[in-house]
Amino acid sequence: MITFDWNHARTFLKVAEEGSLSAAARALGQTQPTVSRQIAGLEQALNVTLFERTGRSVTLTEAGESLLDHVRAMASGANLLSLSASGQSQSVQGLVRVTASELTAAFLLPPLIASLIRQAPLLDIDIMADNGLQDLLRREADIAIRHARPEQPNLIARRLRDETLRFYASHAYVEANGKPEAGGLGDHQIISYVEVDRMLGYLLPAGLDLTRANFRLSASSQFVALEMARNGLGMVILPDRIAGKFPDLEPVLTDLDPFTIPTWLVTHRELRTSRRIRLVFDHIADSLSE
Numbered sequence: 039m040i041t042f043d044w045n046h047a048r049t050f051l052k053v054a055e056e057g058s059l060s061a062a063a064r065a066l067g068q069t070q071p072t073v074s075r076q077i078a079g080l081e082q083a084l085n086v087t088l089f090e091r092t093g094r095s096v097t098l099t100e101a102g103e104s105l106l107d108h109v110r111a112m113a114s115g116a117n118l119l120s121l122s123a124s125g126q127s128q129s130v131q132g133l134v135r136v137t138a139s140e141l142t143a144a145f146l147l148p149p150l151i152a153s154l155i156r157q158a159p160l161l162d163i164d165i166m167a168d169n170g171l172q173d174l175l176r177r178e179a180d181i182a183i184r185h186a187r188p189e190q191p192n193l194i195a196r197r198l199r200d201e202t203l204r205f206y207a208s209h210a211y212v213e214a215n216g217k218p219e220a221g222g223l224g225d226h227q228i229i230s231y232v233e234v235d236r237m238l239g240y241l242l243p244a245g246l247d248l249t250r251a252n253f254r255l256s257a258s259s260q261f262v263a264l265e266m267a268r269n270g271l272g273m274v275i276l277p278d279r280i281a282g283k284f285p286d287l288e289p290v291l292t293d294l295d296p297f298t299i300p301t302w303l304v305t306h307r308e309l310r311t312s313r314r315i316r317l318v319f320d321h322i323a324d325s326l327s328e
Contacts, residue, residue, distance in 0.1 A: 044112070046080035049073055050088060051109045054102065058095050131160030134318045137179040140260040143167035145280050150325035158317060180315055181322065182304045192308075196319075198301040198327045201277045205291040210270040212288065218273065220246055220294050227272030230256040231263040244294060301326065 053062040053073065063070045081088050088102035098106065138147060143165050151163055166179055188195055205228075207218075218226045223246065230237045234253045241248055255272055257263040264284075267274035273290055275297070281287050303323050305315060 043076075043079065043083070046076045046083070047109050047112060049076040050080055050102075051106070053077060053089065053096060054098055054106055060094065130158045130314050130317055131162075132314055133162040133164060134181065134314055135164045135166055135179045136181045136183070136318065136322070137166040137168055138183040140167045141264070141277070141280050142183055144261070145283060146326065147322075150322060153325075154318065154321045157321075158314070161314060161318070163318070180305060181319055183322070183326070184302045184304055185299045187300070187302050188304050192306060193304050194307050195302045195304045196323050198303055198323060200298045200300050201279075202296045202298055203275050203277050204281075204289050204294070204296040205273045206267065206276050206281045206284075206287040207273040207290045208268050208270045208286050209288060210286075211267070211272065212290065214270065218290050220291055223247055223252055226252060227255055228252050229263045229266045229272040229274045231258065231260045231274075240297075244297075246291075246294075 049062065049066065049068075052065055053059060056062040056065055059073050059077070060070050063073045066073065077088060084105075086101040086105075087099050088105070089096040090099055136147065144167065147165055151165070155161060155163070184195075185201075187197075205218075215226060228237070228241075228248070230253050234250055234256065237253065238248060238250070255266060257266060263274050264276070266272065268284065268286055276287075278296070281289075303319065303326070305319055
């Protein structure tokens with residue numbers, strides 16, 4: 039017989055994953071006192087101490103460690119139940135969450151969502167612009183646009199057309215610094231929106247003579263990196279069909295072969311049987327494959 043509140047167990051799992059009450063509260067959209075009360079309620083119901091408080095952080099006790107895998111299994115079962123129920127829905131209405139990178143979300147999705155809404159005006163579409171990977175198994179998103187094929191067996195993926203990317207810079211940057219050449223980039227700057235060592239790992243095998251000095255400017259946001267490039271601060275790597283929307287940018291390092299990356303459209307296999315999910319999935323696939 040269940041003697042505790044499942045919501046309290048869900049809070050316990052989030053605190054264990056986040057490592058602090060405040061971080062868990064932010065992730066759950068709750069206040070820290072609420073999270074603290076729920077943990078206290080679960081500890082009282084189970085008659086165990088789950089966490090040791092160390093300053094602003096928390097550490098699982100031995101009892102908490104022993105319960106963690108069981109609560110994870112419960113969460114997985116609850117998610118599968120939710121997925122199965124959602125998959126039975128045959129109504130072309132309701133919420134569909136789509137996650138994509140910032141640039142894809144801003145410049146590629148809006149026009150296709152506009153045509154989709156004309157077909158199904160009762161749909162609610164939530165576009166989650168995020169450069170990380172939202173977890174489809176936990177229902178953080180229903181559909182994801184990714185550049186790596188997922189490995190989880192419960193996910194299905196459709197490969198769309200490959201994206202072509204190359205270096206772009208503003209006309210002002212080229213006028214001020216000259217045309218960059220792959221064999222001697224000198225003081226030319228590349229604005230990175232991923233960690234610099236990863237960028238060097240991608241670019242050095244392409245034959246570019248680069249050091250960390252070529253990456254003095256970076257941004258955690260693709261939007262910010264794009265605007266930095268448009269303001270003449272350096273070069274940036276962009277997909278052709280997004281860069282083409284900005285007449286103040288021009289391709290540079292054109293002696294290099296362009297980069298190509300695959301695009302995958304992903305959803306959970308249970309959700310593929312939902313009429314509304316299937317409609318959005320197929321519409322995005324057809325539009326982005328063109």
